Amino acid sequence: MKLAYWMYAGPAHIGTLRIASSFKNVHAIMHAPLGDDYFNVMRSMLERERDFTPVTTSVVDRHVLAQGSQEKVVDNIVRKDHEETPDLIVLTPTCTSSILQEDLQNFVERASLDAQCDVLLADVNHYRVNELQAADRTLQQIVQFYIEKAQKKGELPTEKTDNPSVNIIGMTTLGFHNNHDRTELVKLMGDLGIDVNLVLPDKASVDQIKQLPRAWFNLVPYREVGPATATYLQETFDQPTVDITPMGIVETARCIRVIQKVLNAQGATVDYEAFIDEQTRFVSNAAWFSRSIDCQNLTGKKAVVFGDSTHAAAMTKILTREMGIHVVLAGTYCKYDEAWFREQVGEYCDEILISEDHGAIADKIATIEPAAIFGTQMERHVGKRLDIPCGVIAAPIHIQNFPVGYRPFLGYEGSNQLVDLIYNSFTLGMEDHLLEIFGGHDTKEVITKTVSANGDLNWTTDALTELKRVPGFVRGKVKRNTEKFARDHGHSNIDVEVMYAAKEAVGA
């Protein structure tokens, strides 16, 4: 047992449901007790979805516990097939149903006989994988099922498209800014003269899956969802994968150059260098921003980054490489993908933290006292408590992270958005401490927001006034260092002299 208050990644079935409900006309039936259909609330509320979420429950109650599901699951599948005529029903086990050890595969086989639609059992282990791993696995499972089905029927097209074309794999419902990223990537492909063969799974129909092999290559923008499918397609059809997240100016260029290589290897003759140069220098504003004096002021400012692998790694690179910001700590909660993360950010930050414990990252933030945090909603709240601004860059997220306006994180427009996000986080912090340096809008008595370790030391009025002049974001540290110095040197009163002695001694 583990004492837990908060988790970054959800349980496995959430990942399966995210995949199923991303497709058009695919229905998921959860084998779960009453109340486990919380996914429907999240989708309806967070995404402000207009349609009913295609997820229902085959309820596990006392009777099921006593006698087994018997006909119930099969009846529910057949009923849903009749009511909604979906193309596919995904039977989704939950943590509860997986310990009942019912033969769900058998239900699926029986239901397939009566149902018009296809029926699949999501193949995920609830005690071993989380939401993200399950999503990756389920997408691969569905793709493989329909590829093999088409193969059997001899309907699998083998010819590549005439024009260079791409499958964009991994865009899902409830994914962080996925809908905007989708638009941005489709636009980018258009600019590069590449046809989009299929976007998967977002709004795709399962009938389209058999068209996947026609694309010249697969683009997998996110590390969490899609790689399993791309690997399968690579192994089965020798279809190349481009798995560089085009987030930030440098990585977007790198992604485009790899695409160029992949296409030219298949006989195209494309040269994207002029496009990259034009976009970088004149169309997108991110490169110019990094050269401007605004960004100069950010040089060496300390930041902490935490999130899923994709966003935390990309953000770390942008901050360090494109803006000259000092990333003290970069971290991810994707423990299962630790090696990849370390390799990605190793040279761009001082320290790496791989943890699912929100307390561990909160403690780190409190110790480092960065000028800004880039993290999840949890880090935003940590920042609130410590008075440090936070830009949200990854799930878990709230409704305000599903903006109505166009806010991609990927591609050239994405880098513009990131500039705003980063710059606004830092200026807010600057403004905040400028206000405090000049005594704030009102002359309030509160002199410091950090809690002092203990009250055995007496600050003189002069020293307190002096402390007030220290910029807000380092004040706590100055206070602590001064107190430590005073204690070490046996001063019980802290006056201005002691303060400056401390500053000289420890550089506080």
Place this chain on the structure above:
Amino acid sequence: MTLAKPQTQNLEFDCDTGNYHTFCPISCVAWLYQKIEDSFFLVIGTKTCGYFLQNAMGVMIFAEPRYAMAELEEGDISAQLSDYAELKRLCEQIKRDRNPSVIVFIGTCTTEIIKMDLEGLAPSLEAEIGIPIVVARANGLDYAFTQGEDTVLAAMVQRCPTSADLDSPAEKEERNSIQKLLNFGRQKAEETPAITTEMKDHPNLVIFGSVPDPIVTQMTLELKKQGIQVGGWLPAKRYTELPVLDEGDYVVGINPFLSRTATGLMRRRKCKLIGAPFPIGPDGTRAWVEKICSVFGIEPQGLADREAKIWASLEEYLAIVRGKSVYFMGDNLLEISLARFLVRCGMTVPEIGIPYMDKRYQAAELALLEKTCHEMAAPLPKIIEKPDNYTQIHRIQQLQPDLVITGMAHANPLEARGINTKWSVEFTFAQIHGFANARDILELVTRPLRRNNSLRDLGWDKLIQEEVNV
């Protein structure tokens, strides 16, 4: 007139497939940990339970709540780890970090399936760590949403002291008597000036059901006006202040979902249950107070005037709802009481969905619903226990009600189809009891109607491209 018909019409009950959306009953920790200030709730379950709580409680999760998950791992499921040792380790950690007066174990679906004997483990664990452990099985296999509170309170029934317990010094020590005395003293000092009516002589009365503190004060005062002294509330603000319960004491429920607690009070503590409608809406509040008075042989004073005044003050809201229809999809068991109030407000109710219908515990409420319908010449609603959301949405499409009270899973899709909705969950968290809060209920009920009135002429009430495929 309506004299000829009433006796021929009766409420119609039906039971459907139980394929409906509701919150998991473990959600009760969200309001109970706030209510019982010295408690700690430990939900023994999986990531699924944790994920639900984390999302359902929203910002509360960041406020260092006094609840946590004991997240079961593969080793716990396959019994490679000892439940007892694991729970002991976690309880010691909780004791060290939070020092609560009680730890409430919330059993979940998983603990049911793997048959973890929480009730059996608790007493020895309790003895070993020195903190009371209350076990409630608030799981989705058996219960819906608010019934979670019922399971917790039913478990607490056994922990209420008798007056004999309080005389024994050992018990006093255990219940932290000094603090209790201090609190008693403070409460008495606060209460004394408020008492204007002479107290009648009546048996001890304990009210059960968790409501916010302002409601506790309001309802206590409401009864005081009739000369009735409330002997205690289950639950109280602190676990160490659970009310004294003796054989023969009277108990009355404040919420419609507390049938197990009521049963526990009657069977295990030999208390007498006052079966009354619930004090939701001015009509319900009056009926509740009247019923308590009648049991104690007290003539109620000034209630009719009080009710009339409240109704008069609600006129601006009543003008909006009068003649409109409201459909309850059903998910929190407050449905019967709310429907009864809204019928009295002049609305019609074609259907009341409800997760579970205890006809005995809700008897007085059902009778009042029936009476209200007759008096308002409104058709009797059909009551559907364990509804089926899919068929309900069909019926909603046909009936086109003016308002649907529903869970969040269906609210946005219905709005997109031009149907006004109100999230049912808000009724659980808003203050809805007593005379003074009738306004709050109507504020909630009329909000979608008022909002959509102001958007009415814009011409975009249906916002989907094709009609729903049902």
